[in-house]
Amino acid sequence: MLSSESRWQAALGMPIAGLLWSLATLLARSEQVDALGIPKTEAFFYISLGGMAQTLLLWVGFTGVLWAMTSAFGGQMPLLRLMSLVSAASIPLWIGAPATASWINGPASQTAVAATLAIMSMALFLPTLARGVATGLNWPLVRALNAVLAASVFLASFAFLAL
Incomplete structure (x- = not known):
């Protein structure tokens, strides 16, 4: 079971990352929003719908x-428990998600800083998640880290092929 300190992270970790992604997208695309004449609050609502849907799909997909x-590494954990662990580990993504949105949507002058922040946040997220998986399955950290990295490589390959 999650400790009381991380229950809020399990419930809100990924949704907050989605909102921060959406906010960074709005800021990076503010000139286009201004040109359309849409009020910023309305634009944020629409962008947040897409950002939250995208985040939810990524959360569910990565968890799956x-x-x-x-399971391939010999563990059995309920899917919803694993989904909670992914969300609880997502605090570094609160920096990484908006950095990635800025990297994708922002000016070229921000690319290096945004890419560095995105990579650093993943470098913090994956080991944090691996610690949660190791604890939840009573595994050594290396075994859990291998499972997390295998899932990450699979999804990165899928995303690359989808481009």
Whole structure:
């Protein structure tokens, strides 16, 4: 079970990352929004709908692939428990999600800083998640990290091929 300190993270971790992604997208695309004459609050609502849907799909998709990888590595964890662990580990993504949105949508002058922040946030997210998986399955950290990295490589490959 999650500790009381991380229950709010399990419930709000990924949704907050989605909102921060949406806010960074709005800021990066503010000139286009201004040109359309849409009020910023209305534009944020629409962008947030898409950002939250995208985040929810990524959260569910990553959890499903991670569940398959932990099963392949010999573990059994309920899917919803694993989904909570992914969300609870997502605090570094609160920096990484808006950095990635800025990297994708922002000016070229911000690319290096945004890419560095996005990569650093993943470098913090994945080991944090692996610690949660290791604790939840009573695994050594290396085994859990291998399962998390395998899921990440699979999804990165899928995303690359989808481009």
